[in-house]
Amino acid sequence: MDAKTGVFVGIDVSKQRLDVHVRPTGESFVVARADEALAGLVAPLGALAPQLIVLEATGGLQVKVAAALAAAGLPVAVVNPRQVRDFARAIGRLAKTDSIDAEVIARFAEAVRPEPRPLPTTAAQMLAALVARKCELVALRTAEKNRRRHAAADFVRRDLDASIEALARRIDALDQEIDQQVKGSPIWLARENLLKSVPGVGPGLARTLIAELPELGRLGRRKIAALVGVAPFNRDRGTLRGKRTIWGGRAAVRAILYMAAVSAARCNPAIAALYKRLRSAGKPAKVALTACMRKLLTILNAILRNQQPWQPA
Numbered sequence: 001m002d003a004k005t006g007v008f009v010g011i012d013v014s015k016q017r018l019d020v021h022v023r024p025t026g027e028s029f030v031v032a033r034a035d036e037a038l039a040g041l042v043a044p045l046g047a048l049a050p051q052l053i054v055l056e057a058t059g060g061l062q063v064k065v066a067a068a069l070a071a072a073g074l075p076v077a078v079v080n081p082r083q084v085r086d087f088a089r090a091i092g093r094l095a096k097t098d099s100i101d102a103e104v105i106a107r108f109a110e111a112v113r114p115e116p117r118p119l120p121t122t123a124a125q126m127l128a129a130l131v132a133r134k135c136e137l138v139a140l141r142t143a144e145k146n147r148r149r150h151a152a153a154d155f156v157r158r159d160l161d162a163s164i165e166a167l168a169r170r171i172d173a174l175d176q177e178i179d180q181q182v183k184g185s186p187i188w189l190a191r192e193n194l195l196k197s198v199p200g201v202g203p204g205l206a207r208t209l210i211a212e213l214p215e216l217g218r219l220g221r222r223k224i225a226a227l228v229g230v231a232p233f234n235r236d237r238g239t240l241r242g243k244r245t246i247w248g249g250r251a252a253v254r255a256i257l258y259m260a261a262v263s264a265a266r267c268n269p270a271i272a273a274l275y276k277r278l279r280s281a282g283k284p285a286k287v288a289l290t291a292c293m294r295k296l297l298t299i300l301n302a303i304l305r306n307q308q309p310w311q312p313a
């Protein structure tokens with residue numbers, strides 16, 4: 001088949017099985033998700049020579065499936081489920097079953113054609129899992145600290161103190177493991193050193209970017225800003241000019257980038273000058289900090305692209 005009539009495959013991944021739909025033939029079949037059954041997925045799809053296979057990111061369930069397909073040399077794209085849901089609403093497919101979802105994903109692949117990207121290595125997946133777990137524990141510790149402020153009973157305060165201390169020990173252990181992972185990879189260590197050369201960037205942001213944003217340094221500034229979710233989107237209609245807002249993107253990266261922007265607005269001359277200028281122009285603090293996040297991300301993207309550390313002006 002030529003490029004216009006190529007084969008596009010959608011796979012809906014659940015805990016027990018994989019529902020597969022092929023476009024434009026309409027063929028569909030089901031495969032168990034167990035590791036030993038993946039050969040029953042790879043072989044028939046390899047025979048079809050698909051132009052693109054699309055899966056949704058479903059909390060890690062898709063990882064082994066995508067890895068098996070990529071290892072067989074098949075073009076795979078893992079997409080945000082929200083994109084597929086919006087597409088389903090746009091084409092009027094409101095019903096939802098596993099087989100229907102697979103068909104919608106295949107139609108999405110055929111119509112949108114997301115770009116296949118290299119899958120993370122096993123080591124990269126391990127680092128991402130460690131960083132994600134640390135973020136979860138930090139959030140738990142923050143919640144416990146907030147409860148501690150309002151606790152009235154002595155026993156409850158002591159219990160919360162014990163919980164906070166235990167979480168701190170677990171976070172320290174994860175930090176040590178993440179440190180070993182990064183220092184064990186010359187490439188990651190070099191990237192971390194380049195990122196930390198920027199004032200306001202500490203190991204937390206640097207390692208989160210290495211784990212959660214491998215595209216950094218490989219995309220243009222507009223694309224990387226949109227990927228993280230710090231690019232403002234227009235909300236205009238007719239003569240109405242609505243407020244520009246940010247949305248979507250990688251929340252974990254955006255959260256720690258915000259904290260780094262707060263720090264950089266004090267100690268990084270380029271970011272501090274931008275923040276001061278926007279505040280002097282009457283922009284709200286949150287709007288100014290969002291612009292600082294985008295500026296900081298642009299700087300980091302350029303540093304990794306050029307493989308040159310921060311150079312003060």
